[in-house]
Amino acid sequence: MNPADLGLPVDVPSTALFTDHYELTMLQAALANGTADRRSVFEVFTRRLPEGRRYGVVGGTGRVLDAVENFRFDGAVLEFLRERAVVDMRTLDWLASYRFSGDIWGYPEGEVYFPGSPVLRVEGSFAECVLLETVVLSILNHDSAIAAAASRMASAAGDRPLIEMGARRTHELAAVAASRAAYVGGFTSTSDLAAGFRYGIPTVGTSAHAFTLLHDTERDAFRAQVASLGGGTTLLVDTYDVAEAVRTAVEVAGTELGAVRIDSGDLLLVAHRVRAQLDDLGATATKIVVTSDLDEYAIASLAAAPVDAYGVGTQLVTGSGHPTCSMVYKLVARAASADPKAALVPVAKKSTGGKTSVGGRKWAARRVDAEGVAEAEVIGTGPVPAALADRQLLVQLVKAGEVVAREPLEAARDRHREARAALPLSATQLSRGEAVLPTEYA
Numbered sequence: 001m002n003p004a005d006l007g008l009p010v011d012v013p014s015t016a017l018f019t020d021h022y023e024l025t026m027l028q029a030a031l032a033n034g035t036a037d038r039r040s041v042f043e044v045f046t047r048r049l050p051e052g053r054r055y056g057v058v059g060g061t062g063r064v065l066d067a068v069e070n071f072r073f074d075g076a077v078l079e080f081l082r083e084r085a086v087v088d089m090r091t092l093d094w095l096a097s098y099r100f101s102g103d104i105w106g107y108p109e110g111e112v113y114f115p116g117s118p119v120l121r122v123e124g125s126f127a128e129c130v131l132l133e134t135v136v137l138s139i140l141n142h143d144s145a146i147a148a149a150a151s152r153m154a155s156a157a158g159d160r161p162l163i164e165m166g167a168r169r170t171h172e173l174a175a176v177a178a179s180r181a182a183y184v185g186g187f188t189s190t191s192d193l194a195a196g197f198r199y200g201i202p203t204v205g206t207s208a209h210a211f212t213l214l215h216d217t218e219r220d221a222f223r224a225q226v227a228s229l230g231g232g233t234t235l236l237v238d239t240y241d242v243a244e245a246v247r248t249a250v251e252v253a254g255t256e257l258g259a260v261r262i263d264s265g266d267l268l269l270v271a272h273r274v275r276a277q278l279d280d281l282g283a284t285a286t287k288i289v290v291t292s293d294l295d296e297y298a299i300a301s302l303a304a305a306p307v308d309a310y311g312v313g314t315q316l317v318t319g320s321g322h323p324t325c326s327m328v329y330k331l332v333a334r335a336a337s338a339d340p341k342a343a344l345v346p347v348a349k350k351s352t353g354g355k356t357s358v359g360g361r362k363w364a365a366r367r368v369d370a371e372g373v374a375e376a377e378v379i380g381t382g383p384v385p386a387a388l389a390d391r392q393l394l395v396q397l398v399k400a401g402e403v404v405a406r407e408p409l410e411a412a413r414d415r416h417r418e419a420r421a422a423l424p425l426s427a428t429q430l431s432r433g434e435a436v437l438p439t440e441y442a
Helices: 021-033 061-069 075-083 089-096 126-130 133-157 172-185 193-199 209-214 218-229 242-253 267-280 296-301 386-391 409-421
Strands: 039-045 103-106 120-125 162-164 234-236 259-262 287-290 309-312 328-335 344-346 363-368 374-380 395-399 439-441
Touching (some): 021 126, 039 126, 061 103, 133 296, 133 409, 209 234, 218 234, 218 242, 234 242, 267 287
Parallel strands (some): 162 309, 287 309
Antiparallel strands (some): 039 120, 103 395, 363 374
């Protein structure tokens, strides 16, 4: 069974209203003056990385493809637009048969990006492309922020597994997307069952403090959990006294106890004490899992601690301080007429305050040094230099309206691991710094 084929309540029947009012009014005006059919190129990029980030991570590409496929104006949606007089009848008639028929190119999911990187390129008529702006940005900005935070945490964790457990700290639909993006960025499992069902991400979980408090004694709670889940379960040991709980846990489950979880206190100190206690009790194989509002800095500070796994919630699903990537969706080229043969003309916004953009339909490639380590992100609008021909980053995702690059989530996860490994070592530093690669324009 493929869960993705079944659909879930978290899926919506149409993504057409995940847009802004002005996109439809622009469409109406363009239909009226004859510019709606002009061939156009929109690109998604960010002008800068969030402060302190050395690289970005493309997350949400697969969800963008789903959103484009589901961008349909059904009867109920059209009636809503008619009742609110959002657009006129001519526009409503046009929307009734809307199907994106253009091409989409982009950085494959899991790839890293830098300021100016054209992470997505949408080509087609102005009318069909302009409508996708908000839904594309809402997905890429959110998922890429989570994937980047997850990547930093995974770097800090090294070989130790990371559990995503932030569902209760964000919107219920965003939680599923966050689990997916975290998995791409390097997390190994999630507590969120909807994410496990929808995307096949491994799910884990045992008990909370409430289960211990339900019972007359901590020993009773541990006995009940072990009886139900077996000695390989994870027992939560910081409801009352940690040392007493660890001793009770081993007495109840035996020295083959799977793991103990610590959710409060000075994690560095407590982890060392618990490890020593477990070893003294003969539970040398029992693992230690720590939670408690971790971020990449807290994880890095525990690198020397006897910790076997980390559970991360709030800081992950909020992008560890950067819940958006500030990506924008800009028109960079358009034809001078509706003639399909009309040449594309580069266009760009000129303004003060750092909101300028570079016109033209772009390609992107990553130059590497003699040892295969990335040294620059190269972006251009003309012919691709021969030396970079096999280093191009954009791949076709949609061709003539049909998705052509859907892939398993594991592929994006593996791609990110490889992309991050090909960056300079300084990419994983948590200290403040600029993008690890410069952006060069050819």
